[in-house]
Amino acid sequence: MTTASSRDSFHSRLGFVLAAAGAAIGLGNIWGFPTQAANNGGGAFLVVYLIVTFLLALPALYAEIYIGNQAQTNPVSALASACGKRFKSVGHSAGIIGIIGAMMMLSFYTIVAGWMLSHALSSLAELIGLLDLSQWLSTSSTMRNVVFTPIFIVLGAAIVHQGVHSGIERWSARLMPLLLVMLLGLIIYILQQDGAKEGLTLYLVPDFTQVTEPTLVISAMGQAFFSLAIGVGAMMAYGSYMPKGQSVGKLVLSITLLDTFIAFIAGLLIIPALFVAQHSGQEVFIDGHLIGEGQLIFNILPTLFSSMGSIGLLVSFAFFTLLSIAALTSTISSTEVPVAYLIEAKAMNRKRATWLISGIVFIASMLLIAFFEQLFGLVIQLLTTILQPLMSLFYFIVVGWLWKRGNQLTDIAQLNKHTSLKLLAFYLRFICPVLLIFVFINVAF
Template identity: 55%
Template structure:
């Protein structure tokens, strides 16, 4: 008997936890800051409904109908001569998940090590803090391993007692930490200007076509679509689950966290400016890795003793966001080993995590030539390509017992939904793929 989620709220928290990752906390605010502030935010919210939720629904629907891992699901629903293509795309999802988890665990280890470094500084352990906050191969190997063990310990317990249970604990904590940090940053000089930039759109920004493409890409990536994680979660839902409502709930919670991250990061950038910290590179705000590991630590350092605790809270927040993503994505290779090779869960988890650990070790040892290449291959090529394929499966390749086709017979709004999934969404996803992988 396949494992399953016990409750609706457990699924929503787990699926939103899978979607809520480091990209929400640093990627979304960076995109907002560099693409028109409030204008980008409004476009992003529209794109969530136009593209991201339909793509999320499609991925979940494939897994829920097939009740299987991505390889079997995509092979089963890609009918006729497309079955080998479906199986290949499913296998690429498994491989892509392992590659993504290899670099994601390294970055997650950096988050954890920075959190502990700030804590050590706050309680006066200067020697420990120096080791933790100074980059070294030994440090990276140790904390990548620690995060791999954390992920494995959750996935080992299965869906209900592992992923669902820990999602119920971690997601509320993540939101509480976000709100607490927002309230603190809001009390500092310069924050008001950041809130204004974030929340008040400038009309002229809507004429910039770049914000629409950027918003589509960010919306798609924010919901963790394209590597089979949502597909396997959909397969763990019990028969009769209302996928439309669940998709809306997951997207709403994920968007809420991204919105809150913007309320934290963008005012923090303006607080940093007020304190004399350099936050711009040319005419753009410094983003992503430099923002997290250079700009914000400099801001925390300028806050005095309170900055150590703010830094600790911020990097713990990022560590939680990383863990909710890794424990979800790790279920993709684990489910493949469980169902295609009939292995017990402990053996499947051990094999999957060993493969991921070896890949992560390779990236640490040969960081310069490999790390950026793997990140680019997964995020800019495979994610949008897989998302496009899911839409093609639901709209065109899945012919018998197609849930969307059956719904279309029930009324005009469902016929419009099917038309949207078949025509509009693939075109928009094709634009995302072209922009991220080719342009």
């Protein structure tokens, strides 16, 4: 077993925040959030999303990071320890389920990330006149998936096997600012195009009569959990690499604010871009719903960018490169979950653990590609609507009820005369489980 003192770790609070935000900021923000917003009332969805993020998703993120930070070990061992002797096996099993969830996420995430990379290269190929190659890169096919999925798996593994500080922290510090700069640059460009104002109005001016729509509320809640990467152990693993004594609450708030900000400004890019496409003659909505939904950005936006000439191809290259970076920062965090377990519980070295996990992910991804119609959507649905909410509920139960018989946060609050921590302990123990059970029942049934 690796001791806490000999474990690799983040070397700065900023490094941790950027890495954890990178784990949270991915395709869920830049791809999923704007699609959900456009389909669910625009501004009304945004209002509900912000409410549920801070009422439910932020406390769940706190619980996950707090468990990892206190235990200073991998998610499986952390949950086993937090559950105490009586429920140790339950905690261990929950940790293993989290690892399975991380592997499930990686199996489909690397496929979608491959699509982003191939579309970025397609724009580049068209720009330099390689039209046949560009057409192949932009057309969905099994062969394209087989080629690009492994590329992304290898990219993620190459960063993770370098370690927490040298790999994850260093690359997150490089990629996150680049992602933000590219996103802001694209927003400035798109907002100058004809039709963008209509999209901006839909997004920023809420229709409050839609705020209480059950489907809108449920969609916003599901998106908040997926967006913050809660429930698969990635945040718990990252939390364990921060020294004890750090203000977990402030760190969690920083991550949530950064993640929510990226989702918000992604909406400022994608939703106006849809209306720019509509203004140029493309059919984007049918009966108020987006054509193709998840596939929308691959169907509508490349056509929009192509219609802009050479500058549009550069914009397309920048846009899909941006999505590739977002996907990569999330991929490395999910990979770290099983890798940390193999290093600490199975005494495996980091390089071997990383490439073993990547090999398993490769096999799982190839299975999804081979049986795409039957498995792809099913795996995503199982992860986001069942496993992630259930794991988050378990974190609340651990922190509020099982850990030192439910007195962990309350004891610390009383010891330090911390009124706000007492309120947080009560909120995590009673309010969050009830809210989450309600969400889970509505999503599942």
